[in-house]
Amino acid sequence: MNNDYQAIVIGAGNGGLMTAATLAKQGIKTLMIDKHNIPGGSASSIHRGRFEFEPSLHELSNVGYDANDPNCFVRGLFAQLGADVDWCVEHTELYHLVIPEEGIDFSLSSNPEKLIMDLEKEAPGSAGPMMQMLQLGQEAAAAYAYISSKDFDPDKLDELYPHAKTMAGHSIKEVLTAIGMPERAQAIVSQYWCYLGATATEMDALTYFRMFVSYLAFGAGMPRLRSHELSLALEKVVRDNGGEVWYNTPADKILVKDGKAYGVRIGGKDYYADNIICNAYPEFAYSYLIDKEEVPEKSVKLVNARESAMNLFTVYLGMNKSDEELGLKHYTNFIMKTSDTDEQARLSSMDRANTSAVILNDLNKLVPDCTPEGTCFLFLTGFSFGHAWDSITPEEHQKEKERAAEVMIRRCEEALGIEIMPYIEEIEIASPVTFARFLGTPNGTPYGYKMNKWDNYIQREVDRDADLKTIDKLDFVGAATRVGDGYSTTYLGGYETAIEISEALKEKGEIQR
Ligand SMILES: Cc1cc2nc3c(=O)[nH]c(=O)nc-3n(C[C@H](O)[C@H](O)[C@H](O)COP(=O)(O)OP(=O)(O)OC[C@H]3O[C@@H](n4cnc5c(N)ncnc54)[C@H](O)[C@@H]3O)c2cc1C
Incomplete structure (x- = not known):
């Protein structure tokens, strides 16, 4: 033929x-x-008024x-x-974590020494385990590279990377506990879980540690456009x-x-x-x-x-004030209700308008001219586990999206002590239903x-x-x-x-x- x-x-x-x-x-x-x-x-790309919204990318490793x-x-x-x-590369901090309910307001520096020192102050006893986590992360990164190389021989993995299989077979929580990381420090360093879609008790430590050290060493990328x-x-x-x-x-x-x-x-x-x-x-x-x-x-x-991995709920905001005027200080803000990642996931399956875990990205921090002067683009992402959006009717969908977006915006305002609502010029909202329709993925997950x-x-x-x-x-x-x-x-x-x-x-x- x-x-x-x-x-x-x-x-x-x-x-x-x-x-x-x-x-x-x-x-x-x-x-x-x-x-x-x-x-x-x-x-892809979403245009609304004088803004071009980024539909998905927070951080490219x-x-x-x-x-x-x-x-x-x-x-x-x-x-x-x-x-x-x-x-463009953001390489000053990993994320700014805010958990008002637990009195946590902590920025994870991209400088490893500073990160270890800051964490030790916030959670005494964490310095040694943190160093160990970073070493394990480096081993995980090298093991990953080896596994995907042509030379990969499963029989040699243990000899070359003695902790790789143990990390792969244990959760983030299990490994952090085994290396003696204090609970408060565990809570602080585990919050990237939401980029991977499995909680700290589910996600394997190999994948997580590798991702953590990669962001630490090489920052987060974003194309200017x-x-x-x-x-x-x-x-x-x-x-x-x-x-x-x-x-x-x-x-x-x-x-x-x-x-x-x-x-x-x-x-x-x-x-x-x-x-x-x-x-x-x-x-x-x-x-x-x-x-x-x-x-x-x-x-x-x-x-x-x-x-199937989790679904997302996102709110894209074109603001008629600059991020400085709004009082935003960080590119990536993780705003959580609890440090317990399983609880975050459980709460997010209960209500469509859930704010157990919200990421607020201020894109102008990374690409200052990504919006017209005097404006900024905020990108709010929440998680949706379970099937809360499955049974929604087309008539309910718009109303529910608006309700959930408002709850999310109010939560960010309270947690960061800023005002968002009065300065919104353009808004777009995507629920798991939107993602399912656009991407054609099961339940709308973009996470495989x-x-x-x-x-x-x-x-x-x-x-x-x-x-x-x-x-x-x-x-x-x-x-x-x-x-x-x-x-x-x-x-x-x-x-x-x-x-x-x-x-x-x-x-x-x-x-x-
Ligand atoms: C809100 C959001 C935030 C995210 N944040 C990040 C982040 O910060 N960092 C990160 O690394 N990842 C992030 N992700 C995840 C990342 O975007 C996805 O994992 C990745 O883009 C998926 O790529 P894919 O190759 O699976 O293709 P998809 O994006 O799933 O695209 C598949 C394509 O196939 C097409 N298609 C499907 N069926 C057919 C058919 N029958 N015929 C023709 N075409 C078809 C679709 O139209 C679509 O264009 C995020 C995702 C979302 C939605």
């Missing part, structure tokens, strides 16, 4: 974009399609300053592809290298026969390709895109066994499957070939894969998938360039 393309990528989210850009750059004849009219999935440093692999990947991005700059830069690489990009183009079907994918049906027409890469969720592909008899039972069992101590990066990596690679020539990329959610991970997963495909094509002598 003469194929139309060497690769068809379904979905132009982070995973799909990075895969398509890398494939095209390697000279592979690539088509990327997306059902929306712009690229990016979560990494592994950007740093040096494209040649393997720890700054996101900067490196974009540089390698020739994808132009004007990076926000996340859509990333999506547009990758899309340009696809086009500049001869790839095709079709928007407003949903995939109707992935064509599979005898366990092998061979094409995609689009608008009633079949397009044939050597490789199919799917950025839509595996549940969606198995339920709607692939003929039932071609869906391997093993894959269905795997996705059913995995738990929950990582925890029985299903985490090491386990998925060790069993890499079994993990969703059960149909020949069909790969999944994006948050709902072994790499998990987030910008850096979905980019890395997309890149690795493209390289595997291009190496296989090279071996067959089928690469043009």
Whole structure:
């Protein structure tokens, strides 16, 4: 059969974009399609009045300053592809934590010595354990890099990284307790959990410690024109290298026969390709895109066994005052009701208008000219566990979104001692229902499957070939894969998938360039 393309990528989210850009750059004849009219999935753009809101990105890890440093692999990947991005990096503090109910108001400095000293003052006895946590974090980062390298040999892991498996098999809480971290210090350093979607008793310490030291050492990245700059830069690489990009183009079907994918049906027409890469969720592909008899039972069992990660509730605010005038001092503010992360998760499943954990980002702190002079953009994010939004009617939805947004804004005002409400010029609100409709993910989660101590990066990596690679020539990329959610991970997963495909094509002598 003469194929139309060497690769068809379904979905132009982070995973799909990075895969398509890398494939095209390697000279592979690539088509990327997306059902929306712009690229990016979560990494897109919302315009309201004189503001362009950032829809999703708070902090991008592994950007740093040096494209040649393997720890700054996101900067490196974009540089390698020739994808132009004007990076800003927040590297003064990790986050500002406010828990009024427990008298906590603490900023975590990005300077490790200062962080250890400040924490010791706030929670006496924490200095030694904090140093140990940072050492373990460095080991976790090195183990991660080793596990995803070509040289990875599971039998050598213990010898090279003696604590890696223990961290992978124990929760953040278990490891912090084992190293003697006082409770108050544990509460302070565990709050990044909300970036990963599993609480301190569920999340494996390996993934968490690695992320913590990465933000500490390399800060948090943000493109000057926000996340859509990333999506547009990758899309340009696809086009500049001869790839095709079709928007407003949903995939109707992935064509599979005898366990092998061979094409995609689009608008009633079949397009044939050597490789199919799917950025839509595996549940969606198995339920709607692939003929039932071609869906391997093993894959269905795997996705059913995995738990969907949490949902988000976000409020985007264009303010008619500057952030200084509003009295905001920090880029990332974590405003929690309790330091107990399980309790935060429990409370967030009880009421749609919940404020057990809210992140307030003041984007102008990182990109001062991201809004017109004298204004600023605030980005409020809350969590939604459970099914509070499932049963809502279309009539109730708008009212409930507004109620929940107001409760969230009032909470931020009280916790930070500032006024927000009188100065709102533009507002947009996204509930889990909004995300479900836009992204097409189960319950609207942008976070894929929950990582925890029985299903985490090491386990998925060790069993890499079994993990969703059960149909020949069909790969999944994006948050709902072994790499998990987030910008850096979905980019890395997309890149690795493209390289595997291009190496296989090279071996067959089928690469043009
Ligand atoms: C509010 C919010 C805040 C976040 N904050 C951060 C953060 O600070 N740092 C961080 O690292 N991560 C953050 N994330 C998570 C991160 O954005 C996601 O994990 C990541 O963008 C997911 O990428 P993905 O490759 O899975 O693609 P997705 O964003 O899920 O996009 C998938 C694409 O596939 C398309 N598609 C689906 N089905 C089809 C079909 N049948 N045919 C054609 N196209 C289809 C969709 O239209 C979409 O464009 C946040 C997410 C949100 C929503």
